[in-house]
Amino acid sequence: MGQKLTPGDSRSNLYNPQLGMTLIVKTVTRWVKGFIFLFGVYIVLYGHLTPGGGFAGGVIIAGAFILLTLAFGKEAALERMSKTVASEFDSLGALMFLMLAWLGLYFGGPFFVNFIQRNLPGKRFHLFSAGNIPLCNIAIGIKVGTSLFMVFIILSVLRVVVKKGERRMVQMKRRGE
Amino acid sequence: MIYALCLVLFMVGLYGVVTKKNTVKIVIGIIIMEYAVNLFLVLLGYRKDGVAPIIDEGTSVLKFSQLAVDPLPQALVLTAIVIGLGVIALMVAICIRLYERYGTFDITEMRRLKG
Amino acid sequence: MNVIPLFVAIPLAAAFFIPMVSQKFRWVPDLLGNLTAFALLVMAVSVIGKKDVYIMGGWAPPIGINLVLDGLSVLMLITISLVGFTATLFSIRYMEQYTSKLRYYSLFLLMMGGMNGVALSGDMFNIFVFLEIASVASYALVGFGCEHEELEASFKYLVLGSVASTLILLGVAVIYGSLGSLNMAHVSRLIVEQGMNKALYFSLTLLVMGFSLKAALVPFHAWLPDAHPSAPAPISAMLSGVLIKVLGVYALLRISFNVFGMSPLLANILIWLGTISMVVGGLLALGQWDYKRLLAYSSISQVGYVVLAVGIGGAVVSRGDSMTVAGLAIGGGLFHLINHAAFKSLLFLSSGAIVYSTGTRDLRKMGGLKDRMPLTSGAANIGAFSISGIPPFNGFWSKLVIIIAAVQARYYWLALTAVLISVITLAYYLKLQRHAFFGPASENNRDVREVPLSMCIPMVLLAVLCVGMGLLLLPGPRAEILQPAVDALTMGMKYATVILGR
Numbered sequence: 001m002g003q004k005l006t007p008g009d010s011r012s013n014l015y016n017p018q019l020g021m022t023l024i025v026k027t028v029t030r031w032v033k034g035f036i037f038l039f040g041v042y043i044v045l046y047g048h049l050t051p052g053g054g055f056a057g058g059v060i061i062a063g064a065f066i067l068l069t070l071a072f073g074k075e076a077a078l079e080r081m082s083k084t085v086a087s088e089f090d091s092l093g094a095l096m097f098l099m100l101a102w103l104g105l106y107f108g109g110p111f112f113v114n115f116i117q118r119n120l121p122g123k124r125f126h127l128f129s130a131g132n133i134p135l136c137n138i139a140i141g142i143k144v145g146t147s148l149f150m151v152f153i154i155l156s157v158l159r160v161v162v163k164k165g166e167r168r169m170v171q172m173k174r175r176g177e
Numbered sequence: 178m179i180y181a182l183c184l185v186l187f188m189v190g191l192y193g194v195v196t197k198k199n200t201v202k203i204v205i206g207i208i209i210m211e212y213a214v215n216l217f218l219v220l221l222g223y224r225k226d227g228v229a230p231i232i233d234e235g236t237s238v239l240k241f242s243q244l245a246v247d248p249l250p251q252a253l254v255l256t257a258i259v260i261g262l263g264v265i266a267l268m269v270a271i272c273i274r275l276y277e278r279y280g281t282f283d284i285t286e287m288r289r290l291k292g
Numbered sequence: 293m294n295v296i297p298l299f300v301a302i303p304l305a306a307a308f309f310i311p312m313v314s315q316k317f318r319w320v321p322d323l324l325g326n327l328t329a330f331a332l333l334v335m336a337v338s339v340i341g342k343k344d345v346y347i348m349g350g351w352a353p354p355i356g357i358n359l360v361l362d363g364l365s366v367l368m369l370i371t372i373s374l375v376g377f378t379a380t381l382f383s384i385r386y387m388e389q390y391t392s393k394l395r396y397y398s399l400f401l402l403m404m405g406g407m408n409g410v411a412l413s414g415d416m417f418n419i420f421v422f423l424e425i426a427s428v429a430s431y432a433l434v435g436f437g438c439e440h441e442e443l444e445a446s447f448k449y450l451v452l453g454s455v456a457s458t459l460i461l462l463g464v465a466v467i468y469g470s471l472g473s474l475n476m477a478h479v480s481r482l483i484v485e486q487g488m489n490k491a492l493y494f495s496l497t498l499l500v501m502g503f504s505l506k507a508a509l510v511p512f513h514a515w516l517p518d519a520h521p522s523a524p525a526p527i528s529a530m531l532s533g534v535l536i537k538v539l540g541v542y543a544l545l546r547i548s549f550n551v552f553g554m555s556p557l558l559a560n561i562l563i564w565l566g567t568i569s570m571v572v573g574g575l576l577a578l579g580q581w582d583y584k585r586l587l588a589y590s591s592i593s594q595v596g597y598v599v600l601a602v603g604i605g606g607a608v609v610s611r612g613d614s615m616t617v618a619g620l621a622i623g624g625g626l627f628h629l630i631n632h633a634a635f636k637s638l639l640f641l642s643s644g645a646i647v648y649s650t651g652t653r654d655l656r657k658m659g660g661l662k663d664r665m666p667l668t669s670g671a672a673n674i675g676a677f678s679i680s681g682i683p684p685f686n687g688f689w690s691k692l693v694i695i696i697a698a699v700q701a702r703y704y705w706l707a708l709t710a711v712l713i714s715v716i717t718l719a720y721y722l723k724l725q726r727h728a729f730f731g732p733a734s735e736n737n738r739d740v741r742e743v744p745l746s747m748c749i750p751m752v753l754l755a756v757l758c759v760g761m762g763l764l765l766l767p768g769p770r771a772e773i774l775q776p777a778v779d780a781l782t783m784g785m786k787y788a789t790v791i792l793g794r
Contacts, residue, residue: 051231055259087311095307098301104349111297112349127192149268155273179468187462194455203451210458214465221469230515250468253417260424264457267428268450271435275443287444 021071029071036064044141048130054140061141062148074156083153086146093143100132100139179220186213200272200282204265211261215254222247294476295335296346296359299369299412300422303328303405307398313553318393322384325397329380331358332373332404338365339770345414345791353414353791354478357680358789359416363776364626367505368411368542370773372632374757375533375637376404378750379526381639385744386525386648390436396524397438403429403530407538411546414791415552416464416474420663421507423539427453431536445515452515456505463498467489480551484785492552499547507540509599513592517576520591521584521653525644528584532591532638537629541598548606549778550787559607567709570611574716578723583643583653587636587723590679593713594632599712601625601694602781604701609782617700623778624693630762631686635675638754642672645743645751646728657725660733664740669729672753676700676725678758680718686761693765 017051040060047053069077083088117131127134190213191208193277223246232241273281279287306328311442313320346359348365380400387393406426413419431453435446468474470491471482483492501512508516516536520528548558573592580586605621608614645668646661647653662669681692691714699705744749764774780787 051229055255089314091308095305095312098305098308101297101301105294105297110294110350111301114349146347155266155270187458200447205452207458208450210455211461214458214462217462218465218468221465239420245340248442250465253465253468256417256421260421260428260457260570263428264424264431264450264454267431267445268454271447271450273441274438275447278440278443287440 047137054137058144061145089146096139183217222250307401328375336373337367354475364780367777379710384544406439445518460502476789481788503753520588554606562603567582570596621697638675653725671755676721690767
């Protein structure tokens with residue numbers, strides 16, 4: 001019964017020793033990945049009150065995906081976020097950040113003015129107290145998380161195809177020239 | 178004194194960039210240089226027995242300004258690290274591509290361009 | 293609504309918007325890239341003659357970040373957007389040879405945004421950030437073809453560029469450590485009040501080294517002859533035409549004239565750097581047989597002219613001699629800078645057209661292209677005449693002004709050297725013309741045809757500019773464009789007064 005498992009699916013992958021790392025790593029990753037992601041989101045959202053912020057949180061979010069890639073192979077990670085989706089999110093994050101800056105102009109201040117804080121100051125040291133800085137953090141978090149993931153995936157796709165024998169051939173050919 | 182040590186670290190990186198023949202080692206040299214500068218920037222804001230520059234409900238602004246370390250260099254370092262990350266990712270990608278094309282990491286064997 | 297932040301925001305927004313929409317529509321990158329470049333050109337023309345300080349986010353200087361628009365920035369913005377517009381127009385057809393146009397336009401616009409940011413920024417650290425944005429985009433664009441030569445050149449450029457950026461960052465850090473401020477106006481005010489100390493001299497050395505590396509002045513020029521020829525032709529035009537000037541020369545001028553203040557020592561360093569690059573670049577260009585490599589060496593030589601002229605102006609300013617001579621020298625340098633942007637990008641675009649048609653960059657394999665490609669060869673000949681200083685064209689006027697200024701400032705040997713190098717320039721461009729356009733047609737150029745219209749238009753546009761830009765020396769246009777830029781430099785320390793308002 002049950003649906004057919006494709007080779008890229010992490011459920012089939014879990015007990016397949018050919019793909020990814022050992023069973024221990026895979027099991028731990030399955031438990032931990034959600035928490036890492038959640039922790040990243042927390043760091044992004046509370047960036048204006050505690051240490052952290054968009055970049056640090058984004059790196060942690062990307063870390064969750066990179067852990068998946070390492071444990072299950074890149075198919076499992078790409079199944080959750082494909083390259084095109086990641087690229088769209090990458091641009092989206094940057095555009096969101098720019099839009100926030102433009103909205104400052106729209107609300108009659110200079111570029112990058114904190115227009116929410118101007119109108120709704122909020123209570124100090126509470127979650128909604130810094131105007132649009134948390135929104136900026138979210139934008140940066142999306143941007144950094146997806147682009148770091150992209151960098152990792154692209155670098156692992158670029159894996160060198162030259163094998164040892166070919167390399168020797170290349171060197172011999174060069175010496176012959 | 179400790180600033181001079183940063184400069185020494187910077188020179189170590191520069192030495193690596195200038196003398197090594199392996200592309201990956203050159204990249205590592207550049208990373209060392211960047212981190213030496215980052216370390217220097219963080220040290221500029223350091224103050225003995227200072228606290229982290231995060232204000233919370235208990236502390237007054239005056240007391241905070243007397244105790245905390247300078248937060249601006251930390252912001253600068255964060256920016257510099259992000260930029261460094263981008264540059265290094267590009268460098269590593271180009272190193273891998275070069276290895277694909279030439280089958281070696283040795284820059285003395287990459288001699289298509291003369292001069 | 294104020295237009296200044298849009299110079300940075302529009303190219304960045306377009307750069308991030310292009311990859312989002314062009315997965316489905318293939319014509320979007322071309323359209324958006326050209327539209328953005330055209331919008332930037334219109335905006336740059338609209339700010340001619342204006343002066344403004346824009347405060348970001350409502351935090352006044354010296355605490356906040358500010359953008360400064362003065363005469364020199366306006367000059368730079370016009371140059372960037374003009375060359376950028378012609379290069380994007382040229383790339384519509386030229387970049388068909390490569391895959392992934394959307395990445396190309398994305399990186400191109402990032403580079404333009406970074407350069408605009410450098411030209412506008414009033415903050416040391418922001419100059420570093422924008423410089424890195426522009427540099428990273430240009431590293432990727434040099435290696436865009438992903439072939440042996442491109443990757444090798446890109447790696448060389450990357451390593452030297454990163455060393456330069458690290459030096460600049462260290463210099464900025466030393467300034468912060470010693471003065472506690474990064475706002476350029478505030479720093480210059482503090483330097484006037486406290487005087488120079490050893491740490492500031494160290495920082496000045498680091499900054500001059502870093503920016504000279506970016507400008508490829510001669511002891512630091514090793515990357516340029518590889519990187520500029522290896523890039524796709526529109527990118528070569530951008531790199532040689534504006535990138536080395538904005539990241540290198542402009543930043544060097546800003547730092548030396550407006551932040552640290554001109555001193556005789558600094559002026560001498562600039563004069564020496566300029567003279568050496570002028571001579572060495574010119575002599576090395578003589579022996580080249582690769583079309584684009586010859587142009588790259590000639591870029592080093594011509595940037596040497598700019599730095600030499602500005603150095604002479606700085607020496608006169610720091611001696612306290614007559615301001616008219618200083619203004620003449622600096623004006624000549626800046627005029628040569630924009631002229632060089634016009635004719636060097638024209639020549640690089642023509643090299644791209646020739647590569648597009650004949651598939652070779654080797655001068656020995658060309659010949660007789662005059663009849664086959666009349667428009668391209670006509671434009672390239674105009675470019676070659678103006679760069680070597682033949683009278684009616686713009687290069688003659690700027691070189692003339694530089695030489696007159698050198699004589700008036702009593703640097704007779706430098707004036708003589710500049711004349712001699714001008715003759716050498718003429719020599720190697722005659723060689724280029726003779727081998728590429730005149731002479732017998734070679735075997736493999738039998739069925740070469742003229743490039744498509746969208747590649748001809750930018751070349752013709754730049755050729756018309758090369759003929760007409762001599763008019764900038766007339767009193768009217770000069771007071772609008774050149775004179776504010778010269779004033780921004782000669783007034784030196786008044787820069788701080790304008791921004792801080794006291």
